[in-house]
Amino acid sequence: MSKFATGVTVITTVDPEGNPHSMTANAFTSVCLDPPTLLVCVAHNTITYGYIEEQKRIGVNVLREEQEELGMYFARRPENREGNPEYSYTMGVHNVPELDGSMVFFNCDIVGSHVYGDHTIYVGEVKDMRRSEDEGANPLMFFDSHWYHPMH
Template structure:
């Protein structure tokens, strides 16, 4: 392993090596149209009260919409949802969600995507700046679970979409080279 200096590029390279589930953050725009933003920065926070968090760049339309509306939805995407994730990941492009991608769910505030593994309807609870992004904590107001059996999660790893597969004994590799604090191998 080659030691790397701490630069924006080395940070991004290190972070792309973290496998993350793919979510779609949904809200309505000023005209009431359902819109989405693909995101991997999502986490559960607490079960009592039920809280989740998302991280959104402060210069995005999604950030402005969530703050203005006071709510957002988190759709946990499964394998097969790559076209939706791609549609909503283009910077500056239209993020309006076609009606055929949505479910009719008047009990929720945010738009819910059909075929999601799960949907979490949230009201904005807290938010604070963190560098270029803002951490938005949402209080969960409703949950929808997708059909079973589900296709498995859509995963983002090494700048691309992946699917999980069960770990086989033959694919297990021993971890024998611990990192030191400066990124070199001991």
């Protein structure tokens, strides 16, 4: 799988108190346009998995190349996160957090799920979205177990 180059997303959820929680994910793809639908695959040992099971809603934030530090930060559980990157959230409809500054944000209701092995495949119907106004933004990518900046 490491030879399949992907973009990088951050999945946003909320904890039971309503505080935003984020996790880096690249197991993400479009499903269909009518209705606008996407999917993500989430490991059962993540904190995010428990929050999705409770809330049945997710945000998917597509990272831009300047957000590599955030991608690394959210790829660790909160107790193991290193560094102090700056980030902020805007609460979207249905209390789904948007990670400010990402290239695209999808606000989704979970409309289907399939457990396979140690992951669940979640199907999300896009209820709202935002695109960066910066048309020149470049994506952050992941390839061969490394962060990758295709434009450089």
